[in-house]
Amino acid sequence: MAENTSPEPARVVVIDDHTTFAELLGQALDREQDLLHVGHAGSAAAAVELCRTVRPDVVVMDYHLQDGNGLDAAGAILQDSPQIRIIVLTGNPTPEILGRAAGSGICGFLPKDGSLQNLLDAVRFARPGGMMIHPSLLAVQQAPPEPDHHNLLTARERQVLSLMAAGNDVRANARLLGISENTCRGYVKSILAKLGAHTQLEAVAIAQRRHLLPGTTDA
Incomplete structure (x- = not known):
């Protein structure tokens, strides 16, 4: 009898205080053969505890949470389990948030109102040490430009x-x-x-x- 060599599905948790969004995303994950929804939490504190309990492969987390933000929660999760891949969803990040995200250890920064397929692809292909950011998140209102030399870059x-x-x-x-x-x-x-x-x-x-x-x- 042939041995089943199919890889185990990636275990994914969803962190979002909007229950309907979290449930719909969980259902979408379970429809994919290579992904498995293993839990949902609605706050930063609950997210950290859930990840300690179920040890997911990937976390999909809203930036805005009841008791904090997704980057703070991501830092606490990665301190416990640095191998976990975390994707943060947001709307219009400020340059400060983008800069902080760059050094946070998360693997992706995507718009919450983006396409489901883009999110599923990000869940599949996110890798520790890499960083995916959707171009639309860079099209935000910026403060007046800092003094700069026009020919700084070739x-x-x-x-x-x-x-x-x-x-x-x-x-x-x-x-x-x-x-x-x-x-x-x-x-x-x-x-x-x-x-x-x-x-x-x-x-x-x-x-x-x-x-x-x-x-x-x-x-």
Whole structure:
């Protein structure tokens, strides 16, 4: 008799104080063969306890919770179980929230009103150490741009930065630009240094605030 080699479905918990949203998302997860809904909590404190109990693979969590926010809850969960992949859902994040998210250890930052398929794909493909952010979350109202030199980035660095903002990884960016992955990583490193950023997400948030991305206007 052939041995079943199918991988176990990813175990997912949903953290949201809107019960209807959480129940509908749980039902959607259970309709997927490779995903399994294993619990729901409605507060940051309950989220931490639930994750300690059921040890999920992935957490989908609203940013706005009854007793705190999703990034605080994510920090507490990852302190206990750093292997858990956490995706935070939000509406219009401020540049400060985007910057904090970049260093929080979460794997994804998505719009709560986005498509179900995008969310399911994020649950499937989120990886520790990686960071997915939907481009729509960068299209938020910004404060007046900080003083900046118009020629801070080279033309090629601006191209790489634009592709980073679109959510592409280094391999995809290198292919699109017709350069090697090592060369593309060098551009990323230069961009981070010039913008004073520690991660690509933080660099994109800073560039958006300073109007360095296409579609924005330099002061």
